[in-house]
Amino acid sequence: MSKLAQLITARSKQIIVLWLLLLIATSLLSMREGANFTDSLSLPKSESQVASDLLKSEHSPDGLGSLQVVYASKDNSPLKPKDLKRIISAIKKLPFVDSISSPFAPGSQSMSADGKIAFSTINMRDLTLSTKGEKIQKIIDRANAKNHSKVQIEFMGANNQSGGDSGSHTSEIIAVLVSLLILLITFGSLTAALIPIIVAVSALLIASNLISLTSNLFSIATFAPVLSTLISLGVGIDYALFIVSRFRQSLRESHSVEESIMISLKTSGRAVIFAGLIVCLSILGLFLVGIDFLHGVAIATSISVLVTMCAAVTLLPALLMHVGVHINRFSIPKRTNKLKIAKKDDSKWQRWAGLIQRHPVKWATASSILLILFFIPATTMHLGTADAGNNPANSTSRKAYDLMSKGFGDGFAGPLILVASIPAGADTGVLSRLYEKLVQDADIAQVAP
Incomplete structure (x- = not known):
């Protein structure tokens, strides 16, 4: 990490320009090649997939x-x-x-x-x-x-419940604004809060372009970019937070800007690289699940995390090199720590860490009990398939769903379809008996033959 830190401090402008060129290049390539995401979410050997394959073989391909x-x-x-x-x-x-x-x-x-x-x-x-x-x-x-x-x-x-609605980036915008607010409260400085956001968003844009290009080579689900975007924002801001915090601490300890960047990369930078690689390896474990459409999700998310990690240990330090001692500009009154050496006893977090270190068994037991309590609701979790009833209230597909439920009863717009393969000469009376039993079921509102 020492050689990387030396390179960044010596070539900070060139590194920023390289990231800017990378953003422009990937954007142009993405616009030229376009994206080819897929809505095909197959679950091999599952009952729903077998039923879907039967319908396609007998009707429309x-x-x-x-x-x-x-x-x-x-x-x-x-x-x-x-x-x-x-x-x-x-x-x-x-x-x-x-x-x-x-x-x-x-x-x-x-x-x-x-x-x-x-x-x-x-x-x-x-x-x-x-x-x-x-x-x-x-x-x-x-x-x-x-x-x-x-x-x-x-x-x-019928098969794409969006009904032509186009997706929005509302969730990503909200995530960025909330992150900015949290960073502003944490750092007490607008400058210090904006730098992690700038790095995370820059990495996100590049990763999104790369994912669009990759969708032409691999099958990537339409929801994968949204998932990878939110994960990328989360880890990007998290990684930047580590490095910026360590950088500010080194400045308070009277180190120079160059020394502070060196210390930040040798400590927090190592942790960021290790964490990023572990996240990528964990996500790529989706290949072992055996569900094809999750492979594209793993690829898209890994690209986002990898780009974000690289930006955190190269672009971020390069920006810090230019911001330098002005990291605390535009501070919130009574919230920011000025650039001075803080006494160890003045740190609330250090006192908290000391308290835990003095009673490790008690705190480990208490935290374990708390985690178990948080886990209890998961034991009664009910899983289901999303339909148009989960779409935004102002979307045409959600309005259509609500109208169908109002006019024909709950569940009509999201029916459970039973499919049977009937061999030649088979007794079809079993289907009639099944129909009669379903009609008599009190939990079934309607059965259409």
Whole structure:
């Protein structure tokens, strides 16, 4: 680490420029090559995967080709055929739409009992992951253009519950703002708080670009970038916090800026590298789980952590080299520690550490009991599959889900589908008996044959 510290103190400007060039280069490459994330979340040998494979083998080879349009009366009166005719006709004329059902067709079960809520199922052809979002948006635009004020229309995908909604970066923005606030309280200085944020966000942008490029080589799930982003922000700010804290402490002990960077990298820098590599190895352990779509998650997250770790031990010290003794600028009154040697007895954290060291067994026992108490709720955890009911309240898919539940009952928008493979000459009476038993089950609201 001594040689790395010497290189950084001697070439700090060049290191900052290299990171800036890396950000520009990866951004340009990412824009040119694009991303190819996948929605395919297969679970080999699981019951749900076997059922899905059976459906695909007997019906459409592509499970992405359906979308539901939900209609609701705005004036609380029953829907009429003329209210939906223009919408259905307009959607049907789109070249990639294979068919669209009408709630008013004979034998249709897609109209609520009061006639105020209904839905149509759209089947699409020639659909791929790269064109799916664009085509769904065309359907939404066409339907909205032909709609009138009496009918509310919402959309929900049969296999992609987002229904064309685009993701936002709200969670990442909130995470950055909360982190900035915590760092500001911890350091008592805006400058000291901003530096870890700048390093973490820079590493995050580069990692995101690299993940987008990697998605063209490996199968990476659409949710992987969000997961890797939040992990990257967390470890990035954490790693930077270690090094900045050690840097400020060395300055308070009257070391020069160069010496402080040297000390920071030889102590906190080593810990950051060790922690980063351990995190990467742990995440890559997802390859051993045997679930294919988790491989891409492991790759994406490892890239984020690796880039963040490298930024913490190179870009961060280079920035500190230029900030130097001004690390405590823009301080919060009565919150910051000025650059002076602090007496050991003045440190609250040191007194706390001393208290624990004097009674290690008692504190270890108390903390173990506390951790066990925190673990107890996990023993009653109920796991389930997310559907459109988990989407943001203002999304069209969530509104469609709520309308379907209101009109047809809870669970209608997220049904459990039973699939049976019937060999030639097999007795189908067993399915009839199963149907009768399911109908009699008090916990089942409705069974559709």
